[in-house]
Amino acid sequence: MREENKASNFNLSQFGRVLVFVVLEVLALFASSIWNSIYLYTIVSILLVVLVIAVMFQQVKKDGLSNIGFFLFPILVYGFLSAISYLYLDPNFALSNSWFRFIVPFGLVGFAAAGYYIASNQDFKIGHALLVIYSGIAFLTFLNLIVTMVQFVPFYTIRYANYYLYYDGSPSPVPVSEMAYFLTNFSFEEVSLSYFTFYPMILLTAFLPLSFISYSKQKKTFVAYLSFGILGLLTIILTINKFTLLYLFVIAVVIALINIFTKFNLKTKWLKVTMKIIGGLAIAGFVLLLLNAQDSVSTFRLSFLRDLTTKNALFDRLFNSNRLVSGYNAILDGTFTNVKILGYPIAGAYQNFGMMTWVFNDSSNSFFFDSFFVSGLFGTGFLVFVLIMCIRHVFFYYMYSTDKKEDKVLVIGFILVSLIYSFIAFDATPYVFYNSIVPFYMNNIFFIIIFLFGYCLFKSLNSNRPIVVKKAIKEEKEGTPLIVTTTEEKKEEKKNEESK
Amino acid sequence: MKKVNKKILLLFPIFILTGCGYGLKEVYPGNVYNSVDYNLNFYKEWNKDLNYHEVEMESESHVLDKDADKVFLSPNDAYFPDHNDYDYADDLDFNDDTRSYGQTFALSKSESSFKYGYLSKLFDGQMFCHGRYELARVQIGESGFAAKTSKELKEYSYFALNFKASLDYRRDGVSTGIPAHNSSIILKINFYCKVNSSTYKRVEFTYPIEHVNTNYSEATNIYTFFGFDLEKYDISRCAGYSIEYELVHDEYIESHGAEYTPSLTHCLLLYEMFLPGSTWH
Secondary structure (H helix, E strand, O other), X not given: OHHXXXXXXXXXXXXXXXXXXXXXXXXXHHHHOOOOOHHHHHHHHHHHHHHHHHHOHHHHHHHOOHHHHHHHHHHHHHXXXXXXXXXXXXXXXXXXXOHHHHOHHHHHHXXXXXXXXXXXXXXXXXXXXHHHHHHHHHHHHHHHHHHHHHHOOOOHHHHOOOOEOEEOOEEOOOOHHHEEEEEEOOEEEEEEHHHHHHHHHHHHHHHHHHHOOOOOOOHHHXXXXXXXXXXHHHHHHHOOOHHHHHHHHHHHHHHHHHHHHHHOOOOHHHHHHHHHHHHHHXXXXXXXXXXXXXXXXXXXXXXXXXXXHHHOHHHHHHHOOOHHHHHHHHHHHHHXXXXXXXXXXXXXXXXXXXXXXXXXXXXXXXXHHHXXXXXXXXXXXXXXXXXXXXXXXXXXXXXXXXXXXXXXXXXXXXXHHHHHHHHHHXXXXXXXXXXXXXXXXXXXXXXXXXXXXXXXXHHHHOOOOEOOHHHHHHHHHHOOOOOOOEHHHHHHHHHHHHXX | OHHHHHHHHHHHHHHHHOOOOHHHOOOEOOOOOOOOOHHHHEOOOEOHHHOOOOOOOEEEEEEOOOXXXXXXXXXXXXXXXXXXXXXXXXXXXXXXXXXXXXXXXXXXXXXXXXXXXHHXXXXXXXXXXXXXXXXXXXXXXXXXXXXXXXXXXXXXXXXXXXXXXXXXXXXXXXEOOOOOEEEEXXXXXXEEEEOOOOOEEEEEEEEEEEEEEEEOOOOOOOOEEEEEEOOOOOOOOEEEEEEEEEEEEEHHHHHHHHHOOOXXXXXXXXXXEXXXXXXXX
């Protein structure tokens, strides 16, 4: 009889702590990139979400599909648009002609959903998850640095700027100063320096929580984050060249801005003004770049704009002749000519008509511009939609969630720095000696970003965030007492109405 | 804090130990040994430890016998073990169906460390280049070269080398048009087998080749495919090799050599070296 009772009382929700442990292990596996494979990431993500849903079933039932569906659906569409992109015809693409590319979107959605639902688990602490993620990235960076230093020497990026290795009968395509060693599937491969530097740049954000942690009270956490930051900085300095110096400057400014905004609690007003200025400049810059790039025969070609930018030295430097922009221009130019957007509305890759093959040109060193190749115009649209929606919720999470400030700052830092660095320097063809195309959505950091998006979305939707922010601010300005309905209160009201 | 500082300080020796620069021991300022001046293209690097002219080492010498050592000088020779199974001419076709000899037995396929360094030209599977792919050849004079391998040879069956010869095919950057003729050489292949971590035993093989096609330029397709059986010799733990030759006789130098100042220089253009079925550890 007792046995029967035990059986009937069996409930998977009792395994919440085990689930948290599993999630942390998976995050460590992904962050450390020990087995850097999209197959592994996808399968593990799908298994993880099944486990999360099984254990957190009550939460899944309570939440329904409306909130998470709004988050997951665009990711799924983005994944499928990437899967059906013509890039699959390129033999160098990591999933060339493989049916598995149709499974990857479910992996992306699964990992995002796992982040969303695990946030409702009381035993899951984002501080622990961040420590695990940063430890994984630090482990990877440390190994990469040691092997790179054993093979090369400190500051080889400056001392051997014009020297080449011979490989397979030919000089290396780039000088040794533009390559480093990276752990890939249990062996160290030569990768581009910009790909190698991605991980130490992320580690620099570990300096952010130090402003909010007291050394005397949280000694271990303080030392851990300090070590991660120092490791990141040391790695970048030992492998510095003029491009990594530029990237370091950009990332340092971003980290400083995050620190200023969070440390001095510059919330709504200043944040909004800054965001609007950055957003406005970004949109204006993109439109100008897009129009200026139309060099080939195209419907959108504006010769006078091209003339204008080439005649002025500063504009020419900005829009035509610098290493970053030339890659973007090639893609934006091709988007409205080679791809024939109306004929191939979902095409991601360019057709090289001379060779009659589908080819992926050199990476533009930007995940955003690469996505025109990788996922097509509409795929890029969905990606941008996901990013804007999620970043908005990440800020709501920062402002209204009850998580510790040091964790919230680190989440923001991780997401923004990863995305900004990937925007200016992500190499989708990272391997020096063979041309394997591994787009950003197959990268371990992208998986971690969407996990954190899921987490922040749940926390944002279940925080005391005012629903009508604009109205509340207006009322506050007019001097009337501030009565704001929060998401939590709204849920309570709904529950009461239902019970009546 | 002091304890923490000590732990952090422990990391610094690791960084001091790094910076060995193993990968930088052989770096070049771009494409090398590919000048328009013929005389600048000779590869003459002798690894110090393997230079038996200067370093004393235990050695044994073997003069190869055509029949006893199954020496072959062309892919159609009956002693060439794989001449019926592989396509000898189709070295650039990476299609798996063709069973290209070069691509199948390239040393870089069996041991990835052969992919690194200037001499990787000899291990990339490209057996020919009729002047179009100058990158794929190592030009040597009689003094030859010697190089170490990253790993030690464990199993092996036979040795093969694809090469052709030439005289100053470009003199001062201008094609000389020296007519195709014959030369005869004594080819010397040395294997350096490890006795202990720093000393080697040299195993020398020599073979006189009476007719080596000596071309008017590098842009011809007449090659010598030389090889011999290694199974009865002990070259296990081989961790280095050298290739050199002695020019015994050159028809053109003998008949017209006196007309040239400075004198004509003979060379071998090496394209691919094989140790089919070898394993390395």
